[in-house]
Amino acid sequence: MPVPTFPPFPDDVPTHPLLVIDYELLRSGDSREKERLWAAATELGFWYLKNHGADEEVDGMFDMGADATAIPMEEKMKFEQGDTGFSFGFKVPGACVVDAAGTLDTVEFLNIAKDDALAYPKPARRSYPNAVNAWMNSTITPFVRKSLEVNDTFLEIFNEKLGLPEGALDKLHTGSGEFSGSEARLIKRPAGMPTDQLGLGAHTDFGSLSFLHNRLGGLQVLPPGVEEWQYVKPLPGHAICNVGDALSIMSGGILRSNIHRVAPPPGDQSSLERWSLVFFQRPGNSVVLRALTDQSPVIDQAVKNSDGRINFNPGQTAEEWFVRRVKHKRTNNYKDPETWRAGRGTEQGRA
Numbered sequence: 001m002p003v004p005t006f007p008p009f010p011d012d013v014p015t016h017p018l019l020v021i022d023y024e025l026l027r028s029g030d031s032r033e034k035e036r037l038w039a040a041a042t043e044l045g046f047w048y049l050k051n052h053g054a055d056e057e058v059d060g061m062f063d064m065g066a067d068a069t070a071i072p073m074e075e076k077m078k079f080e081q082g083d084t085g086f087s088f089g090f091k092v093p094g095a096c097v098v099d100a101a102g103t104l105d106t107v108e109f110l111n112i113a114k115d116d117a118l119a120y121p122k123p124a125r126r127s128y129p130n131a132v133n134a135w136m137n138s139t140i141t142p143f144v145r146k147s148l149e150v151n152d153t154f155l156e157i158f159n160e161k162l163g164l165p166e167g168a169l170d171k172l173h174t175g176s177g178e179f180s181g182s183e184a185r186l187i188k189r190p191a192g193m194p195t196d197q198l199g200l201g202a203h204t205d206f207g208s209l210s211f212l213h214n215r216l217g218g219l220q221v222l223p224p225g226v227e228e229w230q231y232v233k234p235l236p237g238h239a240i241c242n243v244g245d246a247l248s249i250m251s252g253g254i255l256r257s258n259i260h261r262v263a264p265p266p267g268d269q270s271s272l273e274r275w276s277l278v279f280f281q282r283p284g285n286s287v288v289l290r291a292l293t294d295q296s297p298v299i300d301q302a303v304k305n306s307d308g309r310i311n312f313n314p315g316q317t318a319e320e321w322f323v324r325r326v327k328h329k330r331t332n333n334y335k336d337p338e339t340w341r342a343g344r345g346t347e348q349g350r351a
């Protein structure tokens with residue numbers, strides 16, 4: 001399907017520039033580009049990525065999402081994620097809350113486990129409707145493989161910059177060979193939603209790295225030391241990449257997991273249906289989240305110098321961390337601001 005054209009992103013809203021990182025340069029080992037990536041990942045934790053080579057897979061995923069979310073609600077509910085902290089499957093609008101007051105969300109998710117995409121046609125974590133399965137070999141699995149390749153490239157560079165023994169971060173992710181919370185997520189915000197309602201509330205991402213593709217505005221970041229939310233402008237052909245909590249903890253806070261949210265698209269884009277696609281890379285399920293102080297003097301020093309706002313030893317595995325964060329977002333589990341706070345990550349009081 002050709003990429004549709006949209007009304008332009010307005011030039012009169014607060015917008016935060018991101019560094020543009022060239023994936024091809026990273027792959028060729030360009031040391032200046034690696035330095036620029038390091039600056040982006042440690043200062044804000046967000047960057048654009050060009051020349052990632054995943055455009056075809058991304059377009060296919062949006063076509064798949066349109067197909068899959070069009071199935072009848074009754075059918076969809078058979079594949080709903082449920083309230084136990086299991087993420088894979090559909091999440092319908094209103095099934096999650098976006099803030100401590102219990103305000104309902106406005107977006108639909110379709111989450112597909114990396115483990116299912118790679119094992120297909122063998123089921124690994126759960127089953128999906130035919131409208132998803134039909135796209136597995138042609139589109140979903142290739143998108144997952146491509147996303148893993150991109151994120152594994154980042155992990156290798158961060159491993160080197162953090163002074164970790166070779167392959168240390170890989171061993172906790174792809175190299176662990178075990179199931180993980182890694183997943184591809186399609187997000188649909190229906191057209192004509194009230195312009196004062198958030199799509200997704202302020203959060204940090206749960207896992208290690210997020211590889212995001214969107215076409216309409218709406219994503220906003222709260223940069224360090226700034227009190228006003230700022231849009232990240234979608235750029236054609238550019239992914240938006242960011243660091244999540246798990247990698248921030250492992251690196252002793254050197255890699256930044258920055259708070260962000262999804263607001264209504266700005267200006268003339270506000271009434272349109274908004275789609276985004278993310279691949280979330282997360283550590284293997286049994287990996288205990290902790291700063292890798294014993295493997296890197298740089299990380300050890302960072303923890304010693306830290307202001308104490310991030311707990312670098314939360315005493316949870318990646319799976320426990322993930323389940324806790326997903327579960328406490330569910331509307332059915334919301335009781336009061338305390339139950340909301342029980343699902344928080346490294347937001348550091350900024351949400």
Ligand SMILES: O=C(O)CCC(=O)C(=O)O
Nearest residue numbers: 187205214219262276278
């Ligand atoms: O839709 C977007 O632009 C961002 C989505 C996001 O932050 C998330 O799913 O964690």
Ligand SMILES: [Fe+2]
Nearest residue numbers: 203204205260
């Ligand atoms: Fe996010």
